[in-house]
Amino acid sequence: YEAKRTGEGLRLYEAHLDPNDVNRLALVAELRTALTTEDIQVHVQPQAHTDDGRVRSVEALVRWNHPTRGRISPDEFIPVAERSGLIGALTTLVLDASLAAVAQWRRSGQDLSIAVNLSSRSLLDPGLVDEVAQLLQYHDVPPAALTLEVTEGSVMADPTRAISLLRELRALGVRLSVDDFGTGYSSLSYLQRLPIDEVKIDKSFVTDMLHRPGDTSIVRAITDLGRNLGLNVVAEGVEDQKTWDALAELGVHVVQGWHLARPMSVQALLPWLRERRTQAKDAPTPTPPAP
Ligand code: C2E
Ligand code: MG
Ligand code: MG
């Protein structure tokens, strides 16, 4: 029991758990178990270059297939993993599976790279740099074939510490990307001070940009800024060809989204790539622009 002062004086309240807390505690226990099973898997979503349409990279997206609750979204369980100290194990699992996949694709002749999301907690983990270095070595993957995605928010939580960690990661030869760009509160000039290679424009500005002039302006501003800083500019959430074309026109280098492909299992990627190439060969050659 805990004593609590109220307007009517001192009263006793029974200490109780919020039903949400009970649910969360159960989720933590189940997540801990799931990390040792096949219920947690890494899926991959292809990214295409706007200049030649080629796929050279994918993003790793973690999936939790819960035996009774069904699919749980990473937006739901990543925060749980972060608060319960399980994020380190989850990050290790995703990095390991991602690098194993890239190694396998490269052995079969496909020169692909992979992007892995880092949580804000991971940016404060002093063991991360060694771990990344060891996993790259173990899987025999060149560091440049790995991109690590961080959000503005996770960097801003402790900028000094995060930036020094990012510098160490980049010194390994790994590429760094700022994910969900435009949704944070950091000033644009801050981008210049981050040791990064890429900006990923948040899908909330991309998906409906053709119907929202304000979004188009934001996408244009971020693209111009990114290009002027010499960064690779990626747009996520591209759901149709018209948006793809508009992004290419604005100067976005790489697009990712349902129009190209939904996230798929690691094993599905090479067959998907093969199928796509066959279709491209069969497709009629685009009409050349009028002189
Ligand atoms: P994110 O890194 O920004 O990933 C993009 C999200 O957009 C993914 O959601 C992806 O499935 C979804 N998406 C892709 N194309 C489209 C599209 O055309 N339209 C729409 N509406 N959505 C699209 P997902 O897989 O549910 O992941 C959500 C977030 O969870 C990720 O956002 C990332 O922040 C986090 N996350 C996912 N996997 C990991 C992981 O392994 N580690 C960490 N720390 N976070 C992860
Ligand atoms: Mg991402
Ligand atoms: Mg994103």
Ligand code: MG
């Ligand atoms: Mg996101």
